[in-house]
Amino acid sequence: MGAPAQPTTGTSVASRDSFGDTIARLGETHKEVVVLDADLSESTRSKKFGQKYPDRFFQMGIAEANMISVAAGLALSGHVPFCCSFGCFLTGRFDQIRMSVCYSAANVRLVGSHCGVAIGEDGYSQMGLEDIALMRTLPTMAIVQPADDLETAGAVEYLIGHQGPAYLRTTRQKLDRVNAEGYKFQFGKGVTLVDGTDLTIVASGGTVAPAVKAAELLAKDGVKARVINIHTIKPIDTDLLVKAARETKRILTVEDHQTTGGLGGAVCEVLAEREPVKIHRHGIHDVFGESGSPKALYEHFKLDAPGIVSVARQFLEK
Amino acid sequence: MLDNATLETLRRRSFDLRIDNLTAITAGESGHPGGTLSAMDILQTLFFVEMNHRPKEPHWADRDRFVLSKGHAVPALYTVLAHAGYFSRDLLPTLRHLGSPLQGHPANFLLPGIEASTGSLGQGFSVAIGLALGLRLDGKKSRVYAMIGDGESEEGQIWEAAMAAPKYKLDNLCVVLDHNKGQIDGFVKDVMDIEPIADKWKAFNWNVLTIDGHDYQQIAGAFEKAKATKGKPTFIIAETVKGKGVSFMENKIGWHGVAPTKEQLSQAVAELKAAAAASFGSKGAA
Numbered sequence: 001m002g003a004p005a006q007p008t009t010g011t012s013v014a015s016r017d018s019f020g021d022t023i024a025r026l027g028e029t030h031k032e033v034v035v036l037d038a039d040l041s042e043s044t045r046s047k048k049f050g051q052k053y054p055d056r057f058f059q060m061g062i063a064e065a066n067m068i069s070v071a072a073g074l075a076l077s078g079h080v081p082f083c084c085s086f087g088c089f090l091t092g093r094f095d096q097i098r099m100s101v102c103y104s105a106a107n108v109r110l111v112g113s114h115c116g117v118a119i120g121e122d123g124y125s126q127m128g129l130e131d132i133a134l135m136r137t138l139p140t141m142a143i144v145q146p147a148d149d150l151e152t153a154g155a156v157e158y159l160i161g162h163q164g165p166a167y168l169r170t171t172r173q174k175l176d177r178v179n180a181e182g183y184k185f186q187f188g189k190g191v192t193l194v195d196g197t198d199l200t201i202v203a204s205g206g207t208v209a210p211a212v213k214a215a216e217l218l219a220k221d222g223v224k225a226r227v228i229n230i231h232t233i234k235p236i237d238t239d240l241l242v243k244a245a246r247e248t249k250r251i252l253t254v255e256d257h258q259t260t261g262g263l264g265g266a267v268c269e270v271l272a273e274r275e276p277v278k279i280h281r282h283g284i285h286d287v288f289g290e291s292g293s294p295k296a297l298y299e300h301f302k303l304d305a306p307g308i309v310s311v312a313r314q315f316l317e318k
Numbered sequence: 319m320l321d322n323a324t325l326e327t328l329r330r331r332s333f334d335l336r337i338d339n340l341t342a343i344t345a346g347e348s349g350h351p352g353g354t355l356s357a358m359d360i361l362q363t364l365f366f367v368e369m370n371h372r373p374k375e376p377h378w379a380d381r382d383r384f385v386l387s388k389g390h391a392v393p394a395l396y397t398v399l400a401h402a403g404y405f406s407r408d409l410l411p412t413l414r415h416l417g418s419p420l421q422g423h424p425a426n427f428l429l430p431g432i433e434a435s436t437g438s439l440g441q442g443f444s445v446a447i448g449l450a451l452g453l454r455l456d457g458k459k460s461r462v463y464a465m466i467g468d469g470e471s472e473e474g475q476i477w478e479a480a481m482a483a484p485k486y487k488l489d490n491l492c493v494v495l496d497h498n499k500g501q502i503d504g505f506v507k508d509v510m511d512i513e514p515i516a517d518k519w520k521a522f523n524w525n526v527l528t529i530d531g532h533d534y535q536q537i538a539g540a541f542e543k544a545k546a547t548k549g550k551p552t553f554i555i556a557e558t559v560k561g562k563g564v565s566f567m568e569n570k571i572g573w574h575g576v577a578p579t580k581e582q583l584s585q586a587v588a589e590l591k592a593a594a595a596a597s598f599g600s601k602g603a604a
Binding site for chain 2: 034055056058060061063065066068069070071072073074075076077078079081095096098099100103104105
């Protein structure tokens with residue numbers, strides 16, 4: 001990896017929008033795709049598919065448990081269901097995901113939108129903050145959290161053909177593009193966006209662009225931070241993480257999710273076994289989210305670029 | 319109407335099925351005899367009369383589907399599947415043993431004939447709705463059957479499903495309630511009363527039929543009526559007896575989730591054989 005990627009085109013799209021656009025576009029040729037929603041199709045953006053293909057869109061009402069098991073039945077009859085709601089409401093029906101989806105070997109794609117404190121004003125009850133941790137415990141479940149519009153489009157296209165259940169974690173807030181035009185999504189492969197030797201910042205989804213900006217700020221002070229985008233949280237790119245640990249000695253994980261069981265937890269599990277180094281898990285650290293503007297919340301939780309810089313500095317002094 | 323020869327075959331096999339079922343549960347040293355015996359006659363009718371399926375081609379695309387939402391009754395389903403030819407009857411005593419595809423509750427990826435993994439109550443019903451939606455989307459004539467329990471009817475998800483199937487006018491879906499009136503902690507009416515159950519399903523806009531769940535003529539007749547009903551799903555309330563066919567198990571709550579001892583099994587088998595012999599003479603149960 002040579003010079004930092006040069007992705008900045010000014011493009012900024014919420015991954016829920018990228019999902020909605022992509023699934024509506026690919027539904028044209030992928031007749032096997034069906035979409036379900038539980039009265040949040042406006043918010044999850046599944047409505048775009050529903051408007052184009054009403055016969056393959058199932059409005060299931062505010063009844064997520066039934067929706068998830070129905071999606072499993074659709075999968076078992078040979079269709080590829082994308083089952084949409086807020087991430088917290090999907091994982092709130094953990095038993096249905098565990099039994100009807102995973103243990104029934106049903107090729108369901110669960111699309112959880114409104115993940116992270118960055119949803120803002122609606123507050124904790126609507127924030128997916130424990131969804132990754134829950135999903136990670138399930139055998140066969142894949143977890144993908146794209147960082148920009150290009151990655152979301154690639155992930156959705158990949159997931160149509162994926163074998164096994166999968167969770168796609170999307171955001172309400174816009175995500176600044178971090179990948180270059182022509183980007184190819186590779187399931188299970190982390191992406192090194194910025195090279196560096198002093199520490200590695202491992203981010204995913206909404207924290208990737210702020211992490212890249214933080215690395216730029218740190219570089220001005222002579223700190224060379226590597227930035228890795230882990231879009232596939234399960235299965236995680238172990239080799240890339242081990243290499244980063246060996247070469248930079250310090251790992252800072254940054255996520256808009258509980259650090260327990262989230263990206264931070266996943267990275268710790270891998271490195272504790274393969275390459276123990278100093279790790280700091282940064283994110284939502286065992287507290288509830290709260291209402292506020294997305295910007296205020298990212299500042300409060302130190303998930304914006306200046307916040308990540310301050311956390312990185314403290315970590316480097318340890 | 320079932321002809322006399324079919325009726326006699328079903329009745330005779332009902333004793334064999336009950337014996338094999340209880341033998342498997344005893345070999346597994348755990349399981350749910352009560353709810354298997356209440357469900358058995360309905361399951362036999364499904365797989366030997368009603369459903370289009372190919373035991374030697376279990377993934378045949380045009381097959382009818384059956385989902386056992388009350389997954390704890392799966393020994394009855396295993397027994398019926400084995401008798402129908404999905405796998406050897408020799409496999410039945412491996413029930414609940416390490417490495418056996420005959421898990422304590424159904425696992426669809428381990429055994430042909432099991433359409434969905436169930437055991438957490440309330441979910442199989444919804445999976446059946448998904449199957450019915452998917453098959454209809456593909457223009458298939460296949461029908462989807464599911465069985466739920468009356469204790470299971472306490473689950474919230476059942477009522478989510480109750481709303482969803484009529485919305486989608488799933489006339490290719492037929493759900494049977496094994497109304498045996500018992501659950502682990504006691505009688506359904508005491509644990510959490512579900513009555514008036516027929517009124518509830520009628521209010522949810524289902525085609526509701528009530529039958530004797532041990533009368534083959536009535537069971538088969540209800541399935542025929544379900545097939546003839548267009549524009550709405552059918553809900554069959556099968557009045558059944560928990561532990562049906564074994565005197566010391568009938569309507570005894572204690573037999574919900576406890577395996578018989580070897581002595582109790584011998585007694586049950588002797589009873590079932592005697593009942594078969596009384597009905598069919600020397601041509602009784604095997």
